[in-house]
Amino acid sequence: MPLYSFSQIQKYLNCPLSYKFYYVDGKKPEWEENLHLILWTEVHSALEWLYNEINNFRKPAYKQLEQVFLNSFNKKSSKLDEEPEKIEEFLTRWKYYLKSFYDKHYPFEDIKVVWTEVRLTIDLWDNIKFQWIIDRLDKKQDNFILTDYKTNKNLPPEDKTLYEEQLTLYGLWVKQKYWKYLNKIYGNLVYLHFEIQDFWEITEQRMQEISEKYKNIVLEIEQKKAEYNLWDEDAFPTTSDTSHCRFCDYKEICPLFAHQFWSIDDFELPDDMVRKLIDEYVQLNKQKKDIENTLNQNKEILIKFAKKNKLKKIYWNENNLSVVNYKWVKILNKDKLKEKLEKLWFLKDVLEVDRFKLKKMIDTWKITNTDLENIIDYTETLGLR
Numbered sequence: 001m002p003l004y005s006f007s008q009i010q011k012y013l014n015c016p017l018s019y020k021f022y023y024v025d026g027k028k029p030e031w032e033e034n035l036h037l038i039l040w041t042e043v044h045s046a047l048e049w050l051y052n053e054i055n056n057f058r059k060p061a062y063k064q065l066e067q068v069f070l071n072s073f074n075k076k077s078s079k080l081d082e083e084p085e086k087i088e089e090f091l092t093r094w095k096y097y098l099k100s101f102y103d104k105h106y107p108f109e110d111i112k113v114v115w116t117e118v119r120l121t122i123d124l125w126d127n128i129k130f131q132w133i134i135d136r137l138d139k140k141q142d143n144f145i146l147t148d149y150k151t152n153k154n155l156p157p158e159d160k161t162l163y164e165e166q167l168t169l170y171g172l173w174v175k176q177k178y179w180k181y182l183n184k185i186y187g188n189l190v191y192l193h194f195e196i197q198d199f200w201e202i203t204e205q206r207m208q209e210i211s212e213k214y215k216n217i218v219l220e221i222e223q224k225k226a227e228y229n230l231w232d233e234d235a236f237p238t239t240s241d242t243s244h245c246r247f248c249d250y251k252e253i254c255p256l257f258a259h260q261f262w263s264i265d266d267f268e269l270p271d272d273m274v275r276k277l278i279d280e281y282v283q284l285n286k287q288k289k290d291i292e293n294t295l296n297q298n299k300e301i302l303i304k305f306a307k308k309n310k311l312k313k314i315y316w317n318e319n320n321l322s323v324v325n326y327k328w329v330k331i332l333n334k335d336k337l338k339e340k341l342e343k344l345w346f347l348k349d350v351l352e353v354d355r356f357k358l359k360k361m362i363d364t365w366k367i368t369n370t371d372l373e374n375i376i377d378y379t380e381t382l383g384l385r
C-alpha cells in the first residue's frame with residue numbers, strides 16, 4: 001500500500017524528476033545539520049514542551065520556555081562549524097519569536113491540547129496511506145483547531161495556498177477521528193517571523209475539493225511509477241519551472257545540468273568538438289533570428305511599395321517576388337460557430353482532428369500507437385533550443 005506525505009507530493013509537483021530520484025530510485029541526499037534546521041527543530045520542540053505543560057494545568061514562565069529552547073539549541077549549535085556572531089544572530093532572532101509568541105498567547109486559557117507534534121498515518125483513500133506531523137491540535141468547546149507554525153522569512157502570501165491545502169487535508173483526518181465531538185474545524189497558521197496569524201474555518205466543501213485534488217495527484221504518481229518501472233524511463237520529466245533547480249541536490253545527475261559537471265574524460269566525442277559544435281549552433285541560431293528579422297523588415301517595405309504602385313509582382317534582375325494575399329480566420333466563439341455550421345449542414349466539412357490533443361492522448365496512454373496503426377505516423381525526434 002503506497003504511503004504518501006504532503007511534502008512528498010509537493011516534491012512531485014515542484015519537479016517530477018527530483019521526486020523520482022528521491023522516492024523511486026532512493027537517492028537520498030545526506031542532510032547536514034545547519035543553523036536553520038536546528039532553529040526550526042528547536043522552536044517546534046520548545047512550543048511542544050510549552051503546550052504539553054499547559055495541558056497538564058501548568059503555566060510555565062517565559063524564562064522556563066527560553067531555557068528549554070536554549071539547552072537544546074546550545075548543545076546542537078556548539079557542534080557546528082559556525083562563526084559565534086552567526087550563531088548569536090540566529091539566537092536573537094528566535095528568542096524574539098518565542099517571546100512575542102508567548103506574550104501574545106499568555107495566559108493560554110480555554111484551550112485543551114489534543115496533540116502536539118504527533119506523527120500520524122491514516123488511510124485517506126482506498127489503498128493509499130497518508131502520513132504527516134501535526135504541530136498542534138487543540139479543542140476549544142466543540143471545535144477543533146489545527147495549528148501549524150511557520151518559521152521561514154518569506155512573506156506569508158507566497159506559500160499561503162499550499163499551507164491552507166495542507167491543513168485542509170489534515171482536517172479530513174480530524175473529521176474521521178473526532179466526528180463524534182466535532183462541530184467545526186479551524187485552520188491556524190502562525191507565521192512566527194511576521195507575528196501574523198491566519199485563522200479560518202475548514203469547510204466540508206473545501207475538504208472534499210482538496211481531497212479530490214490530492215487523490216488525483218497520488219493516482220498520477222502511481223501511474224508514472226508503473227510506466228517508469230515497466231517501459232518508460234522518461235515517465236518523470238524535469239520541472240517546467242526551473243526556479244526549483246536553484247537549490248536542487250540532483251544537479252549532477254539531472255539531464256538539465258549534469259553536463260556542466262562532466263570531466264574531459266566523460267565526453268564520447270572529443271571535448272573540443274562538442275564545445276565547437278555548441279558555439280557554432282548558438283551562433284547560427286542567432287544569425288537565423290537576425291536573418292528572419294531582416295526578412296520581415298524587407299517584406300514590409302516591399303509590400304508597401306507594391307501596394308502603393310498597385311503591383312502584384314515586382315522584379316529585379318532575374319529575381320521576382322509575387323505579392324500574395326494570405327487570408328486567415330480567427331474563431332471568436334467556437335460553440336456558436338459549431339451550432340451555425342451544424343444548422344447549415346457544413347460542420348463535417350470543417351471538422352478537423354486536433355493533432356496536439358491526439359498527441360496528448362497518446363502520451364497519457366488514453367489511446368496507443370497500436371490502436372492507430374497505419375492511420376497515423378507517430379515519431380519522436382530530438383531538437384535543440
Ligand code: SF4
Binds near residue numbers: 015016018239249250
Ligand atoms: S535540477 Fe531542476 S529539473 Fe533537475 S531534478 Fe533538480 S529540480 Fe528537477
